[in-house]
Amino acid sequence: MRLRAGRDDDLTALLALWVASWREVFPEIDFAARRSWFARHLAELEDAGADVTVACADDGRALGFVVFDPATGVMDQLCVGVDSKGAGVARALLEAVKRRAPGGVHLTVNKANARAVRFYQREAFEIVGEAVNPNSGLAIWKMVWRLGGAVTRNREPLH
Ligand SMILES: CC(C)(COP(=O)(O)OP(=O)(O)OC[C@H]1O[C@@H](n2cnc3c(N)ncnc32)[C@H](O)[C@@H]1OP(=O)(O)O)[C@@H](O)C(=O)NCCC(=O)NCCS
Structure with missing residues (x-):
């Protein structure tokens, strides 16, 4: 497996991967119907400064991806x-x-x-708040990972 920057010609494969992966999480939701929404969302994120990193198999097949904005530290997807x-x-x-x-x-x-949630906790993220997703109405956790987490937390106590 190797990681590389996303390219325009990844889009079809990433959308298919996204639909299948999310369908497994919430089978009651029609993610295929949300494909064009996600394509637009991805484009908007990239316009705003986020970038896509793709994990590829040896034969070049996309295995997964992440969307991250280094300016804000927000990992959208x-x-x-x-x-x-x-x-x-x-x-x-x-x-x-x-x-x-x-x-x-x-x-x-x-x-x-x-x-x-389990994956992020195992990877040293912490729950720092909760909210409701304004689009879906579903309850969400806000999570943060910080370099040297415990030290940073001691310097910046939550109020
Ligand atoms: C979330 C995601 C990126 C995690 O990657 P992954 O390869 O599946 O993660 P891992 O298998 O390494 O870790 C998942 C952990 O959850 C556990 N787990 C699996 N199914 C679970 C379930 N139904 N309930 C609770 N924990 C579960 C696993 O045992 C593992 O924990 P462990 O290492 O302590 O045993 C991947 O599942 C995914 O792409 N999901 C669909 C898209 C998504 O949900 N993205 C994140 C949205 S913010």
């Missing part, structure tokens, strides 16, 4: 294909993001997405 779950691909993508995030990595995750 981490997604690996159905066959790549549990294989270390998500961790490799996240490690690459962490290396570019001196100010920490910030994300939100649906509370009902137990696998993702």
Whole structure:
């Protein structure tokens, strides 16, 4: 497996991967119907300064991707294909993001997405708040990873 910057010609493969991966998380939601929304969302994120990193198999097939804005530290989307779950691909993508995030990595995750919440906690993210997603109405956790987390927390206590 190797990581590389996303390219325009990745879009079709990444959308297919995204639909299949999310369908497994929330089978009751029609993610295929949201494909064009996600394509627009991705373009808007890139216009705003985020970039895409793709994990590829040796034959070039996309295994997963992450969307990260180094200016804000916001990781909007981490997604690996159905066959790549549990294989270390998500961790490799996240490690690459962490290396570019001196100010920490910030994300939100649906509370009902137990696998993702467990994954982020295992990868040293902490829950720092909660909210409701204004689009879906679903409850979300706000999570943060910080370099040398405990030290930073002691300097910046939550009020
Ligand atoms: C979230 C995601 C990136 C994590 O990558 P992954 O390769 O599946 O993660 P891992 O298998 O390494 O870790 C998942 C952890 O959750 C656990 N887990 C699996 N299914 C679970 C479930 N239903 N409930 C709770 N925990 C679960 C695993 O055992 C593992 O924990 P462990 O290492 O302590 O045993 C991947 O599942 C994915 O792409 N999901 C769809 C998109 C998504 O949800 N993205 C994140 C949105 S913010």
